[in-house]
Amino acid sequence: MASAKKGARSLGDLEDLGLLPAGITPALQQVADRYAISVTESLSETILHADPEGAVARQYLPSAEELSETPQELDDPIGDDAHSPVAGVVHRYDDRVLLNLLKTCAVYCRFCFRRESVGPGSRGLDSAQRAAALDYIRTHEEIWEVIFSGGDPLTLSPRRLAEVLGDLATIPHVGLTRFHTRVPVAAPEMVSEDLLDALTAGPTAFVVLHVNHPDELTEAACAAIARIVGRGIPMLSQSVLLKGINDSEEVLGRLFKALLRNRVKPYYLHHGDLARGTGHFRTSIAEGQDLIEALRAHHSGLCIPHYVLDLPGGAGKVPLARGAVVSQDGARYRMRDRHGACHPYLDGAEER
Template identity: 50%
Template sequence: MPDPAPARKGFAPARTLRDAASLAAAGLLPPGADLAALSAVAARYAIAVTPAMAALIDPADPRDPVAAQYLPDAAELATAPHEVADPTADAPFTPVPGVVHRYPDRALLKPLLACPVYCRFCFRREVVGPDGGLLTTEQLEAAIAWFARTPQVREAILTGGDPLMLSPRRLAWLLERLGEIPHLEILRIHTRVPVADPGRVNAALSAAITIDKPLYLCLHANHAREFTAEAAVALRRLTAAGVVLLGQSVLLRGVNDDPQALEDLFRTMLRHRVKPYYLHQLDPAPGTARFHVPPAEGRAILSALRFKVTGLAWPTYVQERPNGGGKAVVGPVWGDVAAETLATG
């Protein structure tokens, strides 16, 4: 298989690009792009393209799978009838600011709502942004106190936003405080940082996440090209710190909606010691309809990988149920294929 992460030679932006004019100046937008329309998108939904991700984008390719994830599109301002601002229904399950308790034995903690990059399909796109959602020390203390007095919760899941955007000192403090709660058996972090901004995974961050309790890191990546040489170094640092790496991806039109793209993604994850964990059906956030892949098509794509990849490469294909109902397994259902295999040994 060819190198999954070729960078454009000679292109190395020095900073994260955060508006349409910067994207145009960097040569990432197609000729004739409507900057006024894209600025209107940016006024509603935050833009951030890190140097690491900008280097992977081929502006000459209108079907570039990295560009599709991060570059704004005027279609984002059109909300389809089925789309809702809070598709996972975080708000009704928030006992204290920053905490979401939807499942009996685990709960989310969102210490901030900033990310290194802003995905154009994000299910929290109405609330995430560079200036949004940073919990104060008092709010974090209240959230930690909630976990301490809720013994049925055995797992704390740090999400957001991206928890690895916290300073290493703040992250270490938070993990230490959660780790002191006896009934919390597992801590988990959901992040895009190791691929989107791998330089943040430095010695200080590695020290911050070296803890006694089991720590799982769930890496969000949707295409094999996101696993650059720099990302490989970051992921090695994490495994050296004793962190177990899991992978989660979203099935996206124009990014990974074919069997070969998913096979390459899952195999690349495994080569970097990342176990594919979840493949998510797209959540119906506003302005994301261009990424939608019908579940029946998703099942067919996964079915095409049956017997082609190791079971280690197999994620669970899930969809969030309405009104905070949690995840439901979408499939695929093997039916006669599975029965025939059993019959023939």
């Protein structure tokens, strides 16, 4: 079984790798005392090659800015706890559930919406809790899709993953599994044949790659993606809109086109969640809407993800892109095209 290469899990490790140009400050120590740190060897090489203070680095390296909080920021910004009937299960939508088997990741993103609950020492599900989670799925026949989230599910051992997927394969109403992961960009060596065997051992699997900047799509990352899609496993992507990192049409356009060249369909562009200490990453919704309209005007429709906000309190995702309908008067509409120009349209549907 392939495992992640040795990386950095402390400020001292980061300093030894040359990833803290200003050294360990008291403010950074406060951040490290509260939030988990992990940068894989693969990512540290990517950061050093690209720019130790650049767009990739800022996603993973701790910053004193994380000590600043605003009143609206929350420990549980999308309301997982309110929709968790048993440990490890979040049932927010009718036909699908999140299954969080573990609370550790190969890397810890500085904007993570679960940053208060993930990290070394956090307990995943024990065998009894895992059985209870599977029983919940088994007894709720409306559940068609099981979404593995995290902690990063692809850091599970292939043996453990195959066991869980084998159990799900015995539940007739489960038709799809989905895995949200950083592993192909953070630790591409972990995408082993054993892992791919496990992913294909259960219900139809989709892999959703979390990637925010084109510099993360290194040669090794693209090779890991190729191994996944080469096994017939479809891939989508999710990105977070991050101020100063990918909040431009140029960067997002390059990212989404690079993903498509690697057979990964851009799926979600998330507006930044209200996680504590992440305000320096957030754009305004209006800025995000402008970016989506610019992408739609100048790029293939395949490049355009759903721009969404996960509402606080557990109400779920809502679309944020501006609508094409400007106004309506009965069957008469005014529609906005991809360049922002308005056009009249008369609905041709027969009255009933």
